[in-house]
Amino acid sequence: MNSIMIGLPGQPPQIVLRMVGRAAGDDRGFMINPSGFKGWTDGGSLRSTRSDRPLGHGQFDAPGYLNARVLTFSGHALADSAADLDQLRYQLTSVLNGGQLGRVTVAYEGKTLWANCRLESAKCEPMASDPSVGDFLIQLVCPDPRKYGDTREFSAGQLAFHRGNAEAYPVFTIKGPTIGGYTLSGPDGKQWVVPVPMPSTETHTIDMATGVLRVNGQVRYGLAVRSDMWSIPGGTKVAHSVNGGTLTVRLTDTEI
Known part of the structure; x- marks a missing residue:
């Protein structure tokens, strides 16, 4: 109905x-x-x-x-x-x-x-x-x-996509531990570089819609030495990777 x-x-x-x-x-x-x-x-x-x-x-x-x-x-x-x-x-x-x-x-x-x-x-x-x-x-x-629909989760190396016709902004979750920080890599050579060690009790969340980094839910400024922004257009598949910790990518269907 x-x-x-x-x-x-x-x-x-x-x-x-x-x-x-x-x-x-x-x-x-x-x-x-x-x-x-x-x-x-x-x-x-x-x-x-x-x-x-x-x-x-x-x-x-x-x-x-x-x-x-x-x-x-x-x-x-x-x-x-x-x-x-x-x-x-x-x-x-x-x-x-x-x-x-x-x-x-x-x-x-x-x-x-x-x-x-x-x-x-x-x-x-x-x-x-x-x-x-x-x-x-x-x-x-x-x-x-914009109109929004289902949200999907992808792990490192998987091709992230959405079923909309507009640009969608991924949300990344990186869980520790990492020894020397981490580098999150996206399309066209874009990266987020956080050279701060993460204990196993920490979780970092990066929202590409706002460029805000949260540590265990709290906004933190100045941790990233490089913070490129990117989105994923409809009909495009993008793989992401991180050289430390465990990565989860969340992407929501976005339409105009």
Whole structure:
């Protein structure tokens, strides 16, 4: 069943929207119209600071960046009575209404992906012809327009990959002991070099999305003498290695 779940990360969803072909009145809950599912499957839009060349053709080149993703879901709220519809309206307008960062998880066409989001607006109004049926709309904004799916683990030497169409950032875990530190090697000669011995009680985690190194969960600065950054595009396989300790690579499906 295609569905949308919205709530706080790591907690049960506050609300579930369903995308199934049921006629109004034969079930209770929120049913999305075929035309009311917008923003999730779009490729996104880019922004750039390119400016026109005042004395030449074209523009000065500049990199492009994805805008935030805007999601709009609308359809019918099906209740048992007018009072029950008011309860559904209360439930809908309670979702993320404190301004907190939430999570939208979409199961669609056999694939389940998620993105972090904030509430933009939500409303549900009864239809004049039937007070037990309402028209609802909820709009979300995803500051990070990327969508995420399954996370896989790979060991040293294995070809790490993901099933998305965008760049994914690996997370590396190195467990001691090491005598003279370690060198983590990635694609195109890129490396992280940490010349600090690691006892068997230490675990280092390197997140390529942020460039942050943690030792037993605590952020540590200044340990690496070389800290190149890299990502893994969709459709690419990359092997990683480390010359000390035990390496685990975690990679999450990342889509636009």
